[in-house]
Amino acid sequence: MGRRPSAITLQQLHYFIEVAAEGSISAAADLLYVAQPTMSAAMKDLEVRVGRALLVRSARGVTLTDEGAEFLGYARQVTEQVALLEQRYLGRPPSRRLLGVSAQHYSFVVDAFVRMVRGSEAAEYEFSLRETRTWDIIEDVRTLRSEIGILYRNDFNRNVIDKLLRDFGLAFRPLFLxxxxxxxxxxxxxxxxxxxxxxxxxxxxxxxxxxxxxxxxxxxxxxxxxxxxxxxxxxxxxxxxxxxxxxxxxxxxxxxxxxxxxxxxxxxxxxxxxxxxEIGWIGHSGIPLTQQAQRYLDELRAVVAEFGVELLG
Incomplete structure (x- = not known):
């Protein structure tokens, strides 16, 4: 019988998350005070352990494969849950919170973002909010620069937007009409x-x-x-x-x-x-949201509900 692959380590997940965020193995290594060869070897070992390519390497840095994007979603979930366990049972301070949101130009998006930041219990956080063009919102979520995108669709643009999202492995989830x-x-x-x-x-x-x-x-x-x-x-x-x-x-x-x-x-x-x-949020199909992203969507629904708008999800 073949040898079973060794387990994925929490350290590898942390490394992978930073590599994906920085788009560069060397930049992630510098950020985490790790030697570049050590970081590179850790990423190669991670790919061997999961049995699939997670990163595309080039002279300009690294990008995620489709499977790498899916893996990142689960990696974020695992590290967030571990941080919550340590906070609850080991008395650790709340972990650094991370979230990126890209959106069309809506004040309710900003209102919800303000409420989320004010309600954050983290001693440290790194949030980003980009009001930007429709194509860039989709591209931000596709490349995981942002976890969530906020945009609208209607009868005129629905088929075009939905096809583009499907082609990129993304999905539109309605929020309100x-x-x-x-x-x-x-x-x-x-x-x-x-x-x-x-x-x-x-x-x-x-x-x-x-x-x-x-x-x-x-x-x-x-x-x-x-x-x-x-x-x-x-x-x-x-x-x-x-x-x-x-x-x-x-x-x-x-x-x-x-x-x-x-x-x-x-x-x-x-x-x-x-x-x-129809206003909704877009994210990667099949990748669970982090708890921070869920908190933001909860705040978004609360803001919208105050205007008596019909919520859809």
Whole structure:
């Protein structure tokens, strides 16, 4: 009978997590004060033990194979559980918390992130929040730069988004449905209206988030992206779009969920349109979330629920 492979060690899991995060064996070795040959040998030994390639090595560093991405999800789970055991039974301080989130430009994403950080019991943490383009959100989650991505889909973009996610081994999990609203300055003449129509917006500047090289209608962050506008301005960040709303009396279309604390000068007005916006999170198919990611999603649902929005999951 063949010899059974030796067990995976917790140290190897820690090493692997850092290698994946840094995208480099040498950078991970420097971070953990380990000799580079030792780190490289540990990664090769780990691959032998699991019987499959986890890393693709090149002159530019390392990337994860599909199996490596799946393995990383389980490695994070194991190390987090061990840290919780040590905290509970050995009196160790709470472990360093890690989480990356990439999202389209929604204030409720920031609200939930703030609550998560404030509620963290960790003495040390390293969180990241990227408001970015639709393609980059998907790429961040695919490469595990972020554990979670937040974006929207509707009847127009659903098939394209879902196919792309399947091709990358990702899945969309719905969070809530929202009626379309326009975001405008409180000083905009439409701010006193109960509802607005597309005809009301015909002469106003329309602000949209720039999607860079992937500026397809299917990757637009706003619904009704195929409708033409005589005055169109593309921007790259939420602060700029809100400042332009105030300065130019323009609008953008979104969910209607907006933070009075974070964006006090902006209001949401319902838009008459035969559309609904489905907001969800994306992650790797079949890879369990870390407890920190679950905490963030719990905070996200709590924020949204305060607006009376229909939760889906």
């Amino acid at each position: 929202a009626e379309p609203h326009i975001f405008i300055s409180r000083k905009n003449p439409l701010a006193s209206r109960d509802r607005v129509t597309l005809a009301d917006l015909a002469d106003l500047p329309r602000f949209t988030f720039d999607q860079g090289a992937n500026n397809s209608f299917y990757f637009a962050e706003e619904i009704l992206s195929t409708l033409s506008s005589r005055r169109e301005i593309r921007v790259s960040d939420r602060a700029t779009i809100f400042n332009l709303m105030i300065g130019l009396d323009g609008y953008t279309i979104s969910t209607g969920i907006i933070s009075d604390d974070l964006d006090p000068e902006i209001v949401a007005i319902p838009l008459e349109a035969d559309e609904r916006i």
